[in-house]
Amino acid sequence: MSLIKVTNLTFAYDGSYDNIFEHVSLQIDTNWKLGFTGRNGRGKTTFLNLLLGRYEYSGTISSNVSFEYFPFHVEDKEKYTFDVVADIYPDYEHWKLMREFSLLKLSEDVLYRPFNLLSSGEQTKVMLAVLFLKENSFLLIDEPTNHLDLHARELVSDYLNDKSGYILVSHDRSFLDNCVDHIISINKTNIEVQKGNFSDWWENKQRQDNFELAENDKLRKDIKRLSESAKRTSNWSDEVEKTKNGTRNSGSKVDKGYIGHKAAKMMQRSKSIEQRQHSAIEERSQLLKNVDSSESLKISQMNYHKSQLVELDHVSIHYGEKNVCQDISFTVEQGDRIVLSGPNGSGKSSLLKLICGEEIPYSGVFRIGSQMQISYVSQDTSQLCGNLTEFARSNGIEESLFKAILRKLDFSRLQFEKDIASFSGGQKKKVLIAKSLCERAHLHVWDEPLNFIDVISRMQIEELLLEHSPTILFVEHDSEFCKHIATKIVELKV
Template sequence: MGTIQIQNLSFRYDNQLTPLFDHVDLQFDASWHLGLIGRNGRGKTTLLNILRGKLEYHGHIVTDLNFQYYPQPIDDMTQNTWNVIRSITSLEEYDQWKILVEFSKLELPEDILERPFTTLSPGQQAKVLLASLFIDEGNFQLIDEPTNHLDIQGREVVAQYLQQKSGFIVISHDRVFLDRVIDHVLSIDRAKISLYKGNYSTWHREKYARDDFERLENEKLKDEISRLSKTAREKSVWSGFRESMKNSAKDSGFVSHKAAKMMKRSKVIEARSNKAITEKEKLLKNLDEVTELTMNYEPLAPKQILVSVDDVQVKRNGVVINQPVSFTIKTGERVALNGMNGAGKTTLLHALFHDRTVTASGKLELQPQLKISYLAQDLSDLHGTLDDYAATQAVGYDELVNVLRKLGFERDIFESNIENMSMGQIRKIALAASLLKPANLYIWDEPLNYLDVLTREQLEDLIIEYKPTMLFIEHDQAFVEHVATQQVNLIKQN
């Protein structure tokens, strides 16, 4: 199938002090199922945009492949689905059977071809775009976050679909999904980019073993840097002292000549020491240190019922969405709402907050005066500066920045407006605010969308340590299994 060679690649955005990529050399085979892994803001999507010629860069990319990107831009989403597919592929009217073959593999009904694309669920839209991506032969697929908005069953279907395909590059933060679909990993770390053979679990084991080794090496490096810094300071002081002696009236020609030779030698040693310090400090930068998070959780009395849902059905625009559901949430319990796309999970959360567009039958009660920290799924309205956002959320700016640093933010990003950040960075900002607010109950709607793997593990560790009371929706199977104390399944009304 060919190869992709990246030679001496350098790139940075105009608002960045340090480059995302600095003289990068890589080569990978086009038959690989390659997963891109790295913290938010490290340049995963940027690399895909560079490959498909959307960004200017320094260096060379050598390949004869034609790149196709997911998700494809749609000019008119009000068209029926078949016309949308034709607008982003080379299919003709008589080629409809080809897309129907892909539909069957993705468990999509044939009749959605005649429906307006906007009426499809986000999960159905994602599957349609994936099917369209693989229709045209001879293309190499660049797949950016295909699992967002897919329920657990949908992710399984898409994983099986991608397993059958030839080479591609995929960005995803779902660990179970990555284990199913990739056979190589491209890991974008703080100071270098590394290739690994194997799936996510293989990379994870090797990464943690490597990180443990690098921590030991870092301690040695810090000792060496300290020693070299001391040597450089001593030579600098000595050189300065001899220079002053040379210019003094007491100095003799012999002393000046000898001092000049020693001063030259000391400056060489100082320069070598400074160069060694710089090189060793670069090595220190590559280790991704994951700092423990905290949350402003205020637990109520043990076993106190905070949420009671009894035989509840939610309606939007008069339409019943789910079959009756019942559950309670007591202090310290963490309830995961499961169900297929369209089963009413988010709508049920909105009903708890008395959203006027939602009505509910049955009994739906919250403990009075409950302090709730809510993290919404839709963050499209976030904009402006971090300082302004902190003020609107009634949290301290310094505290917000401190949490974001723990979540992997580099310092130069704090000067950017929120709307100019990546989706993962925006999600982290909303998450940080949620953690800072005092709360008896956390209600999170798909909190992990766009979040990198290390952040997901940070959140798991945090929740396991604090044991907060939670009601959440999440399709990351590993996260749900690690943190939920109870799982409630919503069933879509027929």
């Protein structure tokens, strides 16, 4: 056993006045399996890069282990996979690699295919296999689940559960629960390490949030009571002071010294109450330091004049001689929340694009309602750029509503001034989801909307879909999300 010690870590990017981390201290046992969670943009990948020594910082990070980061950068993806592996780890032993391949259900022939022709799931598994060949290293695994189908997620989760000595960034609750024994959370004001899986951490967080909110409510009432008391005492003091120049009811002369002394005592009492009031206000401002607001979102979906919006009857999609999917039949009725499920390469995205009006070659019967408005969220965020005001204007959505939704999804006002191209992967997906929520549509079609999106935002989106029950057709590999949301499952096979 060895320890990674982080002491008084403070870091800000060059040119920024805001610290990403400030006076952070923690200890990590290198035998732990740590899940890393926190809102998008809070600095998870930045923290991993600090461990790797890629940025200058103040404070200390001490350890007697080396760090390895996933995913590896592959310079030439057209190379054969065995050359890619050799570039990453020149001294690897083939039998050890085959042992990891076997655990990940990868066949050896993957090595003899160009890396860029492997599926995203195969690429992920190859890189994980190489990663775990690097003994005596502490592994930093950054979002391996993106673009993995449900079966591959379960397989990779079981694989990681049999390993140890890593930090795993993931927003998939079920995935984390299966393969971690500690959680690092980046909160609003600090970083904490807790023992247990994600569900344990979430239960503790809710308990702490509820305690802080109850204490905050109590303090707010105390502040109001103290404020009213201070005002009354101040008024009494003023009234007594006024009698200095008056007369007693008996007509005798007023004792100005006595009244002045009484007024001074009341003023002192008022000042004392005021100080207690300020202390209570200060205590309250410190109290809610890590309560993450998750305000409810809204969706404004239009009703279509018919109950049936889409019909597919024995539809097959084919590119040239290659069939992507075959003999697919289902209908989308108003109020349905349908998940398209199936392994990568089974044609889920192609079906969504066909429904959204793209020129996709198909056979069979495909019907869609006339003049039906569809709001589409794509997997791809690579084209996003420019500021949010320009984005709203170019997409014909109301800017104030668009930004209000992003605020609820944990965007800071400072983020509104930045170029979208500089956003994290999760923040870019939030831009697309916020745009979709602003659009007037009869049907929402979302293709893997939760890739890179933090857990709290996923729960907000779940609550939105359950509360407003829009008609939605979606592809998503987060099993918890699908279990809570889907009213129908359409299973595709390769």
